[in-house]
Amino acid sequence: MFIVKLGGSVITDKSKKYFFKRQVMKRLSSELKKANKETLLVHGAGSFGHILAKEHMLNQGYKSNKQLQGFSLTHAMVQKLNSLVLESLHDRGIAAVSIPPHAILKLDDHKPVKMDYNIFREYLDRGFTPLTFGDVVLDGKLGFSICSGDLLLQMLAEHFKPEKVIFVIDEDGLYTSNPKMDKNAKFIEKSTVSELEALTTSSNAYDDVTKGMEGKIETIKHIVSLEIDTIMLNGNIDNRLYDTLIGKESKHTLIYGGKK
Numbered sequence: 001m002f003i004v005k006l007g008g009s010v011i012t013d014k015s016k017k018y019f020f021k022r023q024v025m026k027r028l029s030s031e032l033k034k035a036n037k038e039t040l041l042v043h044g045a046g047s048f049g050h051i052l053a054k055e056h057m058l059n060q061g062y063k064s065n066k067q068l069q070g071f072s073l074t075h076a077m078v079q080k081l082n083s084l085v086l087e088s089l090h091d092r093g094i095a096a097v098s099i100p101p102h103a104i105l106k107l108d109d110h111k112p113v114k115m116d117y118n119i120f121r122e123y124l125d126r127g128f129t130p131l132t133f134g135d136v137v138l139d140g141k142l143g144f145s146i147c148s149g150d151l152l153l154q155m156l157a158e159h160f161k162p163e164k165v166i167f168v169i170d171e172d173g174l175y176t177s178n179p180k181m182d183k184n185a186k187f188i189e190k191s192t193v194s195e196l197e198a199l200t201t202s203s204n205a206y207d208d209v210t211k212g213m214e215g216k217i218e219t220i221k222h223i224v225s226l227e228i229d230t231i232m233l234n235g236n237i238d239n240r241l242y243d244t245l246i247g248k249e250s251k252h253t254l255i256y257g258g259k260k
């Protein structure tokens with residue numbers, strides 16, 4: 001089984017509120033369909049979630065009743081993005097079923113304390129493709145907070161031990177520094193967890209309440225420590241996802257599962 005996260009910066013334009021990249025999603029849906037692998041899908045919130053979540057300071061937890069409207073609006077917008085993703089998958093003939101995190105998961109000070117993994121297993125066993133997404137959720141200590149798609153990926157990888165975890169991002173993979181800011185950044189084809197420690201990353205230009213690339217590297221370190229190979233690939237380039245899913249050589253970064 002594969003666990004694939006479709007990054008918010010690939011399926012939305014992060015600089016424009018509520019901008020869905022329909023054509024990119026359509027192609028990714030076709031690649032998933034063509035590869036025909038057992039897959040559990042996660043997607044990020046992009047410009048449907050991060051801008052609102054920042055405006056209402058949702059990741060800091062409950063501060064005042066004024067945030068309640070912001071919480072429900074953010075939920076409604078990530079759910080809307082989820083419907084668009086779902087529709088695209090359905091149009092390509094993938095029997096995807098949406099599993100909203102806020103209904104099956106509880107955090108405590110940003111850390112997961114309760115999660116219904118069974119629902120994913122049952123849908124997979126019946127031949128469906130479960131689809132979940134970065135969402136606003138209840139939080140025991142903070143009242144509420146945000147569960148990023150990366151945290152979901154980490155939890156699902158820990159539970160299901162997939163063959164590979166794939167991050168579909170808007171870069172070819174990992175670089176020695178941020179390629180959007182540093183022209184000397186070098187592409188990393190293969191890496192181990194200890195090599196990851198040496199990387200310098202800087203936050204991206206957009207409002208990202210869940211830490212962007214820096215947070216992603218922490219998530220990857222966790223996943224590879226579970227001995228699961230993790231791949232980062234460019235979702236804007238034709239067939240990178242398809243080729244990787246079918247095991248054909250293609251440009252991406254592979255981080256070997258293991259502690260070293």
Ligand code: IP8
Nearest residue numbers: 044045049134148149210
């Ligand atoms: O885009 C964030 O999920 P991510 C979810 O995977 C919200 O970090 C609601 C901003």
